[in-house]
Amino acid sequence: MPRKTMVEAIRDAMDVCMQRDANVVVFGEDVGYFGGVFRCTQNLQQKYGSNRVFDTPINESGIVGAAVGMAAYGLRPCVEIQFADYMYPAYDQIVSEAARLRYRSNGQFTAPLVVRMPTGGGIFGGQTHSQSPEALFTHVSGLKTVVPSNPYDAKGLLISAIEDNDPVIFLEPKRLYNGPFDGHHERPVTPWARHPLGEVPDGHYTVPLGKALVRREGAAVTVLAYGTMVYVAEAAAEETGIDAEIIDLRTLLPYDLETIVASVTKTGRCVVVHEATLTSGYGAELSAIVQENCFYNLEAPVARVTGWDTPYPHAQEWDYFPGPARVGRALKAVMEA
CATH class of the missing domain: 3.40.50.920 (Rossmann fold)
Known part of the structure; x- marks a missing residue:
């Protein structure tokens, strides 16, 4: 079975979902030609074109607001907020629109969208690139909140999230992006040495949401x-x-x-x-x-x-x-x- 980093597993998940469903679209800041600040979307625009993988202005509220509208009309957006710290301008759209759409429309509309965000510290990113805001989402009825710990789960959980008919907040620990973290170290000394890269199957598989x-x-x-x-x-x-x-x-x-x-x-x-x-x-x-x-x-x-x-x-x-x-x-x- 192939060994992959979490970045590669996340990219695989989006690739698999885009192959299977033409309604899946990916967008956010720098996710197109550049492939994302952490390269999670690398080469997806070249494969699927700029109509399905595209860059947006620096406007988090606009990114999520557009995703809510797209989702209500049948698409399945998987959007990236470049760092979880940047999600605050979009929080109103997430809480007041995405989370409530099914309920306020009495089931006439749903919001099958995923908001991906790198979360946590470990890269010396300072106060505006290192926050862990998961509790702000778990407090909101209508949202699902996911935090994977390894590449296998990251791919399977993200596929489940994209295929889910309700909004999912998908938080990706930055310290795990390029290999599982060696928990023995208090400081970043050979931080990936102890645990191997994760075994990640090719193709489609899911890890169920809500199961520890x-x-x-x-x-x-x-x-x-x-x-x-x-x-x-x-x-x-x-x-x-x-x-x-x-x-x-x-x-x-x-x-x-x-x-x-x-x-x-x-x-x-x-x-x-x-x-x-x-x-x-x-x-x-x-x-x-x-x-x-x-x-x-x-x-x-x-x-x-x-x-x-x-x-x-x-x-x-x-x-x-x-x-x-x-x-x-x-x-x-x-x-x-």
Whole structure:
């Protein structure tokens, strides 16, 4: 089976969907001739022409607004916001139009569109290129929110998202674009050395939205993570020797309640890890889900390991990220509680 980076897997997904369905269109800033700032759309315009893969002005609100209109009239837009940090001008279109179209039209119209965004830090991009805004989307009824952690899932999830009849926010961790992240490193030292590139089948396949995956089985504590933090959690479990079960959520909304509850019921302990800030982050929702559904099975309070409650600190980027040391301390704390 071919080994590919996440960038190549994402490109494959769009290529497969465009081959299968002439209604799939791709557009955004620099995605055409240039192939995207991270090259996720490289050569797609040459293959499918500028009517189906095209550049837009620097106008995020216009990109998503146009996609909503196209989707309502039968196309399947897959648009790129160049960095998740740039999505704020488009947030009104995402929330007020895309997310509500099915409901406000009583099912007469749908919005089968995907908004792709590189998310998170790790490239020294500073405050305006490194944010993790997933909680802003999981709060919105009518949206689905996806965060892959590896090339295989990235391709299968993106195909599922493009084929879905409702709007999907597809967040792509930048640290994983060119190879899975080595979670053992607190700093970017040989960051891709430990994990091989992902095996990604050619052609069409899907990974279902709303289904988590047990990445590492264990009996002592459940770790709920997604994106880059899956590798950090694995590294923390290995370094501490704690028998942690690591759940890769993959889809944040709809979330896989069955897998979460089954794991925490088994282990009796839970640590939540994400890169975004602590307060009102997605980890707060996960903590509430665990408390509401697993209270009588818990042996310790749910712990959260997250980014800081500060504007994104460019100079302290690798201290801001949850690393294996911080996650390891949380694992030990819940085991000792």
